[in-house]
Amino acid sequence: METLKLILRPLTALLALLIVLAGLAVGVGRLRTTPLLTYESNRTGDIDLYAYDLTYAISHNLTRSPAGDTDAAWSPDGEKLAFFSWRGGARQLYLLTLTPPRVTRLLPDEVAGDHPVWSPDGTQLVYERDAGDAGTQLYLLDLSAPRIEGSNPRQLAAEVSVSNSPMWSPDGETILFMGFARQTADAEIFTVHPDGTHLVNLTNDPGWDVSPAWSPDGTEITFFSLRDRTNLELLLMDQAGEISDASRPRPAPP
16 A cells, blocks of 8 residues: 555646646637737735736736746747846846747847837847936847847937837838937937938927827827827828828718
């Protein structure tokens, strides 16, 4: 009987382990095949990243770290999650892969940042980097190339004093963002190519223009503006640069 107990104990432990692994596999499988809502929560005493499965009404803790994890951004293929974390002692950029589950620190330096945004092809990340008293600056990291100080990651739009709120165009050819023009100190809407060329001030207006976003087809841009100095307006810019009130009804296409 004692021999039977000795045999059953490791078998029971092995069965429990297989059940746990199966549960993890099911969880990862659901994350990859069902709609998700990703959010931050401090329910465990520190800030972790969670994915809420809209089909099964289940939340998955994705990071489980005693350090704070924030600013989650899914890759276009849904296989990876870029985020910022204090787990290395300073707020830094990390990458979580689902299969196999692994967290990798993407940058060797200790410069803090926020708001990673994936390129449509999933090979590059644009993020906001804390420049101290100078505010935030946009940097681009090519995930397929070696990390080289000064060139990868590299700063975008150095001519703009403060830059944030980046958004890739649907075709991946242009990055839209909000920045402060050095000449006027006004908040303007800019575009720049991923290689740092072709910086264009799209708005160039004394009123502050903020929070830009592309239309799904990349032919229009919406943004908020304080052009009348009193009310925040939602405006729309078309490909010709014409600006209109985005809140007004638009005529139906012919």
